[in-house]
Amino acid sequence: MKRNLTIVFSLLLIVTFFSAFNLNGSGKQNAKNGPDSILADRKHYVDELRQAIKGKENMPADSVFKNIKLLKGVPAGKLIAIMNFGYSNSLGVSCGYCHEPGHWESEVKPQKEITRQMAAMNAAINNQLLKNISGLQSANPIVNCTTCHRGSVKPALDMPAVK
Numbered sequence: 001m002k003r004n005l006t007i008v009f010s011l012l013l014i015v016t017f018f019s020a021f022n023l024n025g026s027g028k029q030n031a032k033n034g035p036d037s038i039l040a041d042r043k044h045y046v047d048e049l050r051q052a053i054k055g056k057e058n059m060p061a062d063s064v065f066k067n068i069k070l071l072k073g074v075p076a077g078k079l080i081a082i083m084n085f086g087y088s089n090s091l092g093v094s095c096g097y098c099h100e101p102g103h104w105e106s107e108v109k110p111q112k113e114i115t116r117q118m119a120a121m122n123a124a125i126n127n128q129l130l131k132n133i134s135g136l137q138s139a140n141p142i143v144n145c146t147t148c149h150r151g152s153v154k155p156a157l158d159m160p161a162v163k
């Protein structure tokens, strides 16, 4: 129960973050991470899905999509923005890294379930570990996917050599 609340809280943070940039169902997109072919691929699927859910952007994702375990209650239009800006952009990949495109509800790629567990780890860092460190500069310090991944599937362990 406590874990569920933690996840919900952290999702709220993500949703707030996206709201701040006005990335609602019809918002303009300007994701910048990755070569043009990756961006074009993502745009293709995002446009297709936006068309498919037209009129249902503000309905809860779990009532519009088929297999929602993590992003329950998040508006369907925002789920698409999270997929594009939150997940794909942070890892520097296109949708096919976690999905078989078109079969979005499928669990055939392990990266999809790994992502749910990453989100839970992320929530634990934000809501338990980081909260208990006093004297930080921010009132509400957080980490997100980008903090570690920075556009790569594998987070770096070393700084590039300083010249």
Ligand code: HEC
Pocket: 042, 045, 046, 049, 065, 066, 067, 068, 069, 070, 071, 072, 083, 084, 087, 088, 091, 093, 094, 095, 096, 097, 098, 099, 104, 105, 111, 112, 113, 115, 116
């Ligand atoms: C890093 C992994 C990852 C990437 C990249 C990713 N997704 Fe997802 N996607 C997920 C996860 C995890 C879920 C399930 C969320 C849940 O359980 O609430 C999901 C769910 C979905 C769903 C709901 C499917 C259903 O019927 O249940 C759609 C649609 C979707 N993604 C589209 C996309 C699109 C389009 C892209 C590219 C712009 C994308 N995803 C990129 C991990 C990813």
Ligand code: HEC
Pocket: 086, 087, 091, 111, 112, 114, 115, 118, 119, 122, 143, 144, 145, 146, 147, 148, 149, 153, 154, 155
């Ligand atoms: C605290 C750092 C950290 C945060 C925050 C984090 N990750 Fe990760 N992530 C990692 C590490 C470390 C790995 C394992 C890399 C390896 O295999 O060496 C990983 C691996 C993954 C993988 C598996 C990649 C593969 O194919 O092997 C996915 C998918 C992923 N992360 C998605 C996410 C998403 C989405 C978020 C945000 C919800 C996120 N991560 C947040 C550190 C992080």
